[in-house]
Amino acid sequence: MKNFFNTDDILPKYDVVILGAGPAGCAAALYTARDDLSAIIFEKNYPGGNVAITEMVENYPGIDVGITGSDLANKFFSQAVKFGAQVRYGVCQKVELEDDYKIITLEDGRRVMAKALIIATGSRPKRINVPGEAKFIGRGVSFCATCDGGFFKDREVIVLGGGNSALEEGMYLTRFASKVTIIHRRDSFRASKIVQKRAFSNDRIKFIMDASVIEILGEEKLTGVKIRNAKTGEESVVNADGVFIFVGYDANTDTFKDLLELTPDGFIKAGETTETSVPGIFAAGDVRKKELMQIITAAADGAVAAKMAEKYVTEIDANER
Ligand SMILES: Cc1cc2nc3c(=O)[nH]c(=O)nc-3n(C[C@H](O)[C@H](O)[C@H](O)COP(=O)(O)OP(=O)(O)OC[C@H]3O[C@@H](n4cnc5c(N)ncnc54)[C@H](O)[C@@H]3O)c2cc1C
Structure with a gap:
């Protein structure tokens, strides 16, 4: 978790800001960093998301002997960092639009600009809402x-x-x-x-x-x-x-409900391309409504979102020239 809590080096402007360092966010960071875009992930708890609280993962392809959730979470994090992504503690409280830019306001009041935003804030366990x-x-x-x-x-x-x-x-x-x-x-x-x-x-x-x-x-x-x-x-x-x-999950979308189209049960409406109702904002992983919410599909979404973000950033850069 090297430098995770060092927030002094956060820049005012990035090509891509990613919210959430679960498998979707880490995969998105890995792909954006390898595409040589400037990218940062803000994570409000700890890298790994729900993987970090899973005892054992046996269904991630390529790891035939299984792996503990915390080991897999560390691997997602360190691989993104290895290729140049910044992964930093930060809680996104608001997203606003300013021309082509997305302005992300963090809990500490800091504002960061991004050409593209990837939302990978995942989900949290549902409560049963009964007395006690x-x-x-x-x-x-x-x-x-x-x-x-x-x-x-x-x-x-x-x-x-x-x-x-x-x-x-x-x-x-x-x-x-x-x-x-x-x-x-x-x-x-x-x-x-x-x-x-x-x-x-x-x-x-x-x-x-x-x-x-x-x-x-x-x-x-x-x-x-x-x-x-x-x-x-x-x-x-x-x-x-x-x-x-363990009765299901609610999407972490409270921050985006006035900005993006959501499904009636609160997930972000986005298809396989991860494009949301706002150009330049992409939704990856469990936060996006889809059939199968697993590590492999979250990581796949992250890769697709990064590719889409890269295309979007290239278009903006061409328009600005
Ligand atoms: C107990 C349990 C066991 C599981 N077992 C398996 C398994 O064996 N195999 C499998 O494939 N899947 C398993 N899953 C499902 C898998 O963990 C998820 O599908 C996967 O983690 C989704 O990844 P994600 O990146 O979309 O979201 P998450 O893993 O939920 O990560 C989202 C991240 O975003 C952060 N975040 C949220 N809001 C903000 C904000 N406003 N600002 C900044 N950061 C924010 C969160 O803190 C979190 O770290 C399990 C899930 C649970 C809960």
Whole structure:
């Protein structure tokens, strides 16, 4: 993470500004830097995005033995830096348009101009919005097994969700927890077959299907959840010390909602070319509405967005001459 927090060398003007240093942003930075454009990524947490909080990645092509999320996140970051991209801590709070330029205002009030902007701000885990959830976030309710699994050694935990993240993180939690109960609101999982097969053969995992959590219970300490069966309407309590929620993602688009066209569920409208409703602004990775939100598709989007940004910058430069 060399120089990540050194923000003294941020320039007032770049060819391309990239928001977010997840796989999409890092791939975009790698490609723009190799095209000899001046480029900077602003990242509001830590490089790697959601990859950095993933325990193990087994489906990134070319890495047949698998890799921990934190190692892959470091590789994305260091490869972009190696080819000349600047990756710096910075929270984008506003984007405005001034002629052909995009003006990015950071949290500290600094304003940076860019000819092209690549938005790669990804997504964050969805909340279930039931009583007790907000009260116990960080005190029993978690959205990250890698970050918090270790706190539940020999304890019982519940995992909510039916996709790959829920099942994979549920399996990971069996390393610590004495029992993992996966609760899913439908009668079948969306996770890939290979992941389902592994989860079903793990005897420390119990499954409750067709059930929604309607409350997270506990006074001082989380004690379990109240669930309602989707078919019978019957309510019951499942005891546990922790609840891990993996029920989907909300796009990080609050900053752009008055600037760009979004889908009704809040993702940026952009096709395979990553072009948004504003010329010169491109959306890459999980922040863009698409079929498959994974590391490989985020990285691919980043590369395409960089190429599109390069074309756009070349046109502006030609017009300015
Ligand atoms: C628990 C978990 C397990 C997963 N496992 C796998 C797996 O095994 N294989 C797989 O292919 N995929 C997996 N995924 C999905 C994968 O992580 C995502 O598809 C991928 O990270 C998307 O990359 P991205 O760059 O679009 O966004 P993100 O990874 O979300 O990165 C976006 C970055 O933008 C930053 N940001 C947000 N707003 C701002 C702002 N205003 N200013 C500056 N920076 C900002 C964020 O801090 C973040 O670092 C998993 C996801 C999770 C949560």
